[in-house]
Amino acid sequence: MLDNAKYDQINPPSRLLMGPGPINADPRVLRAMASQLVGQYDPAMTGYMNEVMALYRGVFKTENPWTLLVDGTSRAGIEAVLLSVIRPGDKVLVPVFGRFGHLLCEIARRCRAEVHIIEAPWGEVFSPDQIEDAVKRVRPRVLLTVQGDTSTTMLQPLEQLGEICRRYDALFYTDATASLGGNALESDAWGLDAVSAGLQKCLGGPSGSAPVTLSARCEAVIRSRKCVEEGIRTAEHRDGDDEMIYSNYFDLGMIMDYWGPERLNHHTEATSMLFAARECARLLLEEGLDAAIERHKLHGGAMLAGIDAMGLEVFGDRRHRMNNVLGVVIPTGLDGEQVRQMMLNDFAIEIGTSFGPLKGKIWRIGTMGYNARKDCVMQTLSALEGVLNRLGFAGPRGAGLQAAWDHYQREQPS
Incomplete structure (x- = not known):
């Protein structure tokens, strides 16, 4: 007989999915x-x-x-x-x-x-x-x-x-x-x-x-x-x-x-x-295909600006990066999986790792679909900076958020 005590109603934890996909559905x-x-x-x-x-x-x-x-x-x-x-x-x-x-x-x-x-x-x-x-x-x-x-x-x-x-x-x-x-x-x-x-x-x-x-x-x-x-x-x-x-x-x-x-x-x-x-x-x-592409470009650009300002290296040829996913080189001396686990366990934010020759060498951070939004970008940058500071990464404090704000102000002036 099924032990009902073992099988509660499905109730997954609340996560902000900022990896390479899947993302939070609209x-x-x-x-x-x-x-x-x-x-x-x-x-x-x-x-x-x-x-x-x-x-x-x-x-x-x-x-x-x-x-x-x-x-x-x-x-x-x-x-x-x-x-x-x-x-x-x-x-x-x-x-x-x-x-x-x-x-x-x-x-x-x-x-x-x-x-x-x-x-x-x-x-x-x-x-x-x-x-x-x-x-x-x-x-x-x-x-x-x-x-x-x-x-x-x-x-x-x-x-x-x-x-x-x-x-x-x-x-x-x-x-x-x-x-x-x-x-x-x-x-x-x-x-x-x-x-x-x-x-x-x-x-x-x-x-x-x-x-x-x-x-x-x-x-x-x-x-x-x-x-x-x-x-x-x-x-x-x-x-x-x-x-x-x-x-x-x-x-x-x-x-x-x-x-x-x-x-x-x-x-x-x-x-x-x-x-x-x-x-x-x-x-x-309904949004308009061109508008949706511009939205992904806007928020992907804000994430890029924030990562640059934090002193992190971006992976790959910037001229040919997708609007919606960013590769970030894991700094020497940091355990990339430890960072991901702290992001998940302490902030309920998921970012991705990679495959093959890039396994353990880069994080992949997505800004796509329903999560291509300013609040998602700012939460992710804030959490990542906090985790990196906690682990001793000597980046400029607060610079990531300020750079993202500056990007939004330039690209979407009020």
Whole structure:
């Protein structure tokens, strides 16, 4: 028998999430998630699905009809696109400048692609010429990019890559999980064929739904693929073995048939997450996409000013940092994890660590989504300064807050 004394009602501690994501969800998104469920083919439900498609066209800045949700975290969106587009043996090119470029490589290899990599030192990004040189040499069928890699806090410029991909007949994909809503992304104007994202960063929602947009070129590739249903292979399947999509759940062709006018049953839509995704997009477009990007730039700039004034070193090429995440080099002699634990335990503020070669070397501080606000920036700087002073870091006292105030006064004069 269940010991009820062990399992109280869920009541998580109050935290201010100022790491690289997830962040605190906007209360309006949480309220939308609390809405009652309706049937999967109720006209109200299919109406909401159509509204989600329309709203995310605005978020992605696209006219793509196939702009929809993949049920699952942002990685589900990545996997759905790659599994549905990459054929076994396809050459793909991945410019890797952080942890999530390596993730694209891993998933592409599971799709049995021939993966080609170019690498930049962590903290740097690629020039268009570097990517064009690699495209010219490799002649990939797909270019796989990450726009904003939170492991390094860098933002890869994408504006010129679509034209390069068109000239060399390559599909152009980007993972915009960490960047969408807080940094410029122009799906149509930049020639992107597929973009996937998540809710838990600049969009101000919880993890669990992956918005995706697909161009007509991408749709044609997906529609040309065959699925394998329940593991049964027909003669047709054997003849076209290289064209199979082996995943049922992540087969975007089937998901498109579910979201399209046919409404062919594929899965039971994650209704509460659809409500969350709809509210995230509605709030973003209500604010105005350009205004939201400027908000992220404002508060990210204030955090940067405060960190500089405290005598801390910022990681990476400042010209290419994301608006919404800042890498801070952990000072020599300080235990970075001790600082994080004191921030969490004494101030209820979470900041992030990093991965791979940066593990234990930088903190990652986010100012994104619902937490891209002045009060969140000021609380975080105040707490960080207090912890560092407590641990003997000899920075100028109070300088971080004053610099942030000065930044706000300059950028938002009353």
